[in-house]
Amino acid sequence: MGAIDRARRIARTWTINTVNSCVYLLSGGKTTLHEGHYDRARGTWSNWSKTFSARPRRFETPESEAEIRQAVRSSKKVRVVGGGHTFNGGPLTGETMLSLDRYNKVLSVDPETGIARVQAGIRLRDLMAQLQESGLSLPVLGSTSTQSVGGLVATDLHGSGRANGFLSEQVRSLRIVNAAGEAETFQRGSEVFHAAFGAIGTCGVVSEVELECIPAYNLGKELRIVRSEWIDRNIDRILEENEHTSFYYIGGVDIKHVRMNLWRRTVLDPPASVRAQKMLDELIDMLLSGYLLGLARVLKVSRPTAALGLLFFKVTMDGRSVVHPSADGFSRKLFYHHDEIEYGVPYEVHKECLKELEGMLQENCYTTIIEVRFTPDKSRGLIGPGVGRRTCYIELAPSLSLDSTPMFEEAERIFLKYDGYPHLGKFTRLTAAELQAIHGDRFASFQRARRRQDPEGKFLNEFAARVLGIIEVPINIAEPSMA
Structure with a gap:
């Protein structure tokens, strides 16, 4: 990359960070610009970070299931977009793009049973606000509330929990529109139900989601700066004593301290200043991650920074x-302009994987935030990053001030060495054949369900075809347990 192109990239990244920070600050912490956007004047849709875009022939915003079904029936290719919080070309298409932003209602909530039925286009922030009014909540949430519920199903949303780890744990049923435009409700135990989690929309358009909610609660969040070797020695105890845990390392530099985030339920009430305190925390994060580390990565002065x-x-x-x-x-609103790769590795080898990853980053002077989280074996999906085992998630989130492709390719090699499973909402170079080798019988089960829903590949775009395309499935492969 030439000096001029590099300067332009840095300027663009800092401009985006500055504009988003100002919007966040002036709105009192209520608003940011971190969402996908369709520009009707230009006819283009772009993701949250403006790193992927497409010019679809049709951009539809249906308000009913009948309109969703008609749009699917009348289209050669279909992709669905929600909040646009994606880090690859998964949502893109030159044909029909469906936004479910107008198909976004809570259809019913029963405070007694905790059962809620919602349209898949509802954003997480709106769902949680309405559940709160009914005295309900969900035990696991993601790091952003801009995503749609349908999008969370498509990527098998995970958090970081001692007892719970996935949105799929709370889902009772999914209503899905197949490639022929026919809608069907799938319950737990059906192959299509489990295949839809982590399928990035290739099993059809999820139109409704039925959720099992729990009583609303308050969370005490504690932040600590600790030494990495202390974490290695005490990780089992840390995870056992806290309901939710995450760690932020600074990769690429010889820094021995780590930021540790701990969450525990509490009977205490939030203080009146909670919004102001959260805003301050997010602005401090932006200062370090969006400006200082981004600049340090360019100038190669990462250690002092x-x-x-x-x-x-x-x-x-x-x-x-x-x-x-x-x-x-759990969620945050303000994100620095960055890219992401994330893999789930077996809990038993996560220390070795993280150590090798940190060594690679230091050797190549790749500066990045590394987020580390954990889940139990609770996913109801077939091919997500945390299926079938207790999992440690390792995510690299470098500033977009420089191209991260070389870093990600080296990181992916290390993740695969440690039996890693990729997050398909983020960077990956893998193919369907490689995913078949990774997931085995689960991938075969997924392919049967996908081809049942979409025999001609209507829901496949270039990215989805590469990672989840047609693989011949032996008819004698047994279906995995989906209890």
Whole structure:
């Protein structure tokens, strides 16, 4: 990359970070621009970070299931978009793009049983607000509330929990429109139900989701700056003593301290200042991740910058605890302009994988935030990053001030060495044949369900065809247990 192109990329990244920070600040922490967007004047849709875009022949916003079915029936190719919080070309198509933003209602909520039925286009932030009004919540949420519920199904949303880890645990049924435009409701135990989680929309258009909710609760979140070797020695105890845990490492530099985030349910109420405190935390994160580390990555002065950032975190945040309502305890609104790759690796080898990954980043002077999270073996999906085992998720999230492709390719090689499963909403070079080798019988089961729903590949685009395309499925392969 030439000096001029590099300067332009840095300027673009900093401009996006600055504009989003200003919008966030001026709106009192309520609004950001971190969503996919369709520009009707230009006829183009772009993802949240403006790194992937397409010009679909048709951009439809149906308001009823009948309109969804008609749009699917009348189209050669269909892809569905929600919040656009994606890091690859999964949503793109030159044919029909469906946005379910107008198909976004809570259809019913029963506070007694905790059962809620919702249209798949509803954004998580709106769902959680309405559940809160009924005294309900969900035990697992993602790091952003801009995503649609349908999008969360498509990527088998995971959090970081001791007892719960996935949205799919809470789903009772899915209503899905197949390639012929026919809608059917699938219950737990059916192959299509389990195949839809993590399928990035290739099993059809999810139109309704039935959820099992729990009583609303408050979360105490504690931030600590600790040494990485202390985490290695005490990780089992840390995960056992806290309901939710995550860690932020700074990769590419020889820094021994890590930011640790701990969540526990509490009977305490959120303070009146909770929104202001959350805004301050997110703005501090933006300062370090969006500006300082982004600049350090370009100038190759990462170590002093990282050390300064960690010192600032230690002075301002170390040991501080804030109580949030469950609807806001996990998600954040302000994100720096970045890219992502994420793999789930077996819990038993995560320390070795992380160590090798950190060594590779240091050797190549690749500076990036590394987020580490954990889930139990609770996914109801077939091919997601956390299926079938207790999992550690390792995510690299470098600033887009430089091209991350070489870093990601090296990281993916290491993840695969440690039996990693890819997150298909993020960077990957894998093919369907490689995923078949990774997931085995689960992938065969997934392919049967996908081809049942879409025998001609109407829901496949270039990216989806590469990672989930047609693989011949032996008819004698036994279906995996989906209890």
